[in-house]
Amino acid sequence: MALVLTEEQQLLRDTATQFFQERLPIANLRKLRDTKDATGFDQAAWKEMADLGFAGIMISEKYGGTDFGPVGLGLVLEQAGRTLAASPLVSTVLLCGSAVQLAGNATQRQEILSAIAAGDRIMALALEEGPHHNPTHIATRAEADGSSYRISGTKTFVLDGHVAEQLIVVARTNGDENDRTGITLFLVDPKAAGVKVTRTIMVDSRNAANIEFDNVSVPASAVLGSVDGGNDVLEQVLDIARIGLSAEMLGMVQQTFDTTLEYLKERKQFGKVIGSFQALQHRMAVLFSEIELCRSVVLDALSALEERRNDVPLIASLAKSRLSDVATLMTNEGLQMHGGMGMTDQFDVGLFMKRARVAAASFGDGNFHRDRYATLEGY
Known part of the structure; x- marks a missing residue:
């Protein structure tokens, strides 16, 4: 690397x-x-x-x-x-x-x-069906109907779902709802009969949608990949997204650090700039070290994708786990060091905190990926 x-x-x-x-x-x-x-x-x-x-x-x-x-x-x-x-x-x-x-x-x-x-073209992946990331829990079913399929089920937290011109729907064509196999990806027109899209706005002011599929008919040509073989593709796609989102979170934590550092150099208390207080210097030194580690992890993960290395699943979970934790820590510390003013909409740190919470939970939080990493390593 x-x-x-x-x-x-x-x-x-x-x-x-x-x-x-x-x-x-x-x-x-x-x-x-x-x-x-x-x-x-x-x-x-x-x-x-x-x-x-x-x-x-x-x-x-x-x-x-x-x-x-x-x-x-x-x-x-x-x-x-x-x-x-x-x-x-x-x-x-x-x-x-x-x-x-x-x-x-x-x-x-x-x-x-x-x-x-x-x-x-704007597209959206309709995957999640519950409040937490669980890519193998798929209850939405696609039943074969001659030369076509009929999809029924509900999806939540579909990013940009309300403006998408085409959906990729993860549906079950075989097995029980918690099986890792029997999953198929379908290209679906959100304006098709039986599709109901309800826009929601997350705490970070970003788009998500709840989408209901009621006996939606799609042709066999709408299958993306192979029937029952969608999980292998889905895992690769999610790892790409986890690494990409980790890169976005790296930008968020770096900007929060830079903004907080500037504030510490300007804000005065007891006649001195608060950045001169040793306790705050120690906290910022810890955060600086964490961000530098994150930078190395993210670049390694991006390189792993580019080089098509065999350890992509491991490094994807490592990156997402670490960045999710550090994004939460950095925005918490940033808000605290801004004091009471940090709680107001006048400062941007609150916006970064909200985005960090959503990004950390998307595609699996730190706990999800520590467990996944351990499982991949045989523990």
């Missing part, structure tokens, strides 16, 4: 830094929240991101992408995390784009990946 970025990667990071700071600063999230924006993200900015190549960063050039790879996307997500930029990068690019690349046939790849890279 190279801990030093290449010249092209540095250029990409600088481009992303400038874009998010100028085009999607934290003020943009506040605007979306306060105006109760119907979409939940800036559509014009999303199109600009596609024009810059961000939407197609993991997509082959033959489909209109830039094929910059996981490290490239991680660098973009890190900068997005620093400004809490709301966009379909996670739902459309990380989750659905990866699923189509891994399991799609030639026709599906050509049609869907080209649309994603151009910024012309």
Whole structure:
């Protein structure tokens, strides 16, 4: 693993830094929240991101992408995390784009990946069915009906589900609801008969949706990958998402640290800046060390994806566990060091805390991934 970025990667990071700071600063999230924006993200900015190549960063050039790879996307997500930029990068690019690349046939790849890279299609993965991440608990069923399937069930926390133009639905075609096998992925039109989408807004002001499927008919050509073989694809997709989200959380914790450090240099108490107090210096030193470790873990995880290493599941759980814990710790400490003012909406630290809570719980929290890591290691 190279801990030093290449010249092209540095250029990409600088481009992303400038874009998010100028085009999607934290003020943009506040605007979306306060105006109760119907979409939940800036559509014009999303199109600009596609024009810059961000939407197609993991997509082959033959489909209109830039094929910059996981490290490239991680660098973009890190900068997005620093400004809490709301966009379909996670739902459309990380989750659905990866699923189509891994399991799609030639026709599906050509049609869907080209649309994603151009910024012309928003997609959402309909996976979760309960309050906590449990990717093998699938009660939604798809029953064969001649040359088609009929899907019935309910999905929760579908990221960008209310604006998605196409869904990837995880349904059971065989076995009991807790079996690891017998899972199939389906491409579903959210406007099809029997689909009911209800928008919800999470504590971090991001989009999620509850989606009900009532005997929804889809053709056999809507199957993504193989029938009953969806779990293998799903696990790979989720690991990509876990690593990508860890990169976003790295940006969040770094920005929270930088903002808190500036506050400690300005805020005065007892006639002195509070950053001169040794107790606060010790706490910041611990956080600095934790963030540096996180940076190494995330870059190693992104490199593992790019190099297609066999330890991707392990390093994905390591990264997600560590970043989930440190994001919670850093935002807690940041708010405390801001004192009572940190509890007000005047400061951004509260927004970072809310986003950290949602990101930590998405695709498995620290406890989920410590257990998964132990299981993968045979304990």
